[in-house]
Amino acid sequence: MIKIVIADDHQVVRKGLVFFFQTQDDIEVVYEAANGKEIIHYLEDHPADVVLMDIQMPLMDGIEATTQLRKQFPAIKIVMLTSFSDYDTVIPAIQAGANGYQMKDIEPDQLADVIRRVHKDETMIDAKAATQLMTHVxxxxxxxxxxxxxxxxxxxxxxxxxxxxxxxxxxxxxxxxxxxxxxxxxxxxxxxxxxxxxxxxxxxxxxxxxx
Incomplete structure (x- = not known):
């Protein structure tokens, strides 16, 4: 069973993801958080395999949280799930140590597959996010x-x-x-x-x- 944590400041998004993952036999949502600080506090006392991370959140955003998680929990996998595909968002996320970068318009089944593959040490970057980089370089x-x-x-x-x-x-x-x-x-x-x-x-x- 892949234990995942969801970090997103929009409760509707979190609940929608939780509802979907309940249909997956091999993925279990063990915690929901509204910001990066809540994620870090939870993981200090509880194990998890993958963090599904929004970027724009209050108190501690996804990029800062990813940086902290990578230092404290190097083995954990982090997938950014966001609406932003611009250069100034993608690059910091990757540099912070994200293992995947996906857009929120991804199909649920595809997202589940991304989580499985990232859990197996693969890296998954949304093509649209990567393509946007070309216009900024x-x-x-x-x-x-x-x-x-x-x-x-x-x-x-x-x-x-x-x-x-x-x-x-x-x-x-x-x-x-x-x-x-x-x-x-x-x-x-x-x-x-x-x-x-x-x-x-x-x-x-x-x-x-x-x-």
Whole structure:
């Protein structure tokens, strides 16, 4: 059973999510919170696997809460569920340590799948949120990042495309007919060349610049 905590300052949203997750056999909502502080206080004494986090909340917003949670509970998975897909919201959320970024117009069944995949160490970024980044990246910074992408080998680009789809190492290995050990080697090279720290940032980079 995947134990999840929901943080959203709108009670209607929380109740709607709770009602839906009651239909899922493998997901249990163990706590609801109206802000980030409530989440942190709860998790200090109770276990949970995934936090479904709104960004705009009173007292402590989702990005600040994610930063704190990542320090105190590094193993917990955090999925941002928001209405905002702009550059200035997505980037801070990813930098804070979010494992996923989804829009509130997502279909409920898709959201449940996102939670399952994030729980399995995959990263899930909504395509619309990532695509919006392209309109905010300009000038020298963009050219520098595009050059990093050109430094990837053809096979590394193939692996990056699979990461952008949210595929696990095993799935990448199966799709590209290579071993998981080789996948890990390619991932290490991709992270180094793109100057990113994890799969989420690599996927975000790919969505911005891959043609």
């Amino acid at each position: 300009t000038g020298d910074h963009q050219r520098e990042e595009e050059k990093r992408l050109q430094d990837l080998t053809r096979r590394e680009k193939d692996v990056l495309k699979e990461i952008m789809k949210g595929c696990s190492n095993k799935e990448i290995a199966d799709h590209l007919f290579i071993t998981e050990k080789t996948v890990k080697t390619h991932l290490s090279n991709i992270f180094s060349k793109l100057e990113v720290h994890d799969r989420t940032q690599a996927a975000l980079f790919g969505v911005k610049y891959m043609k």
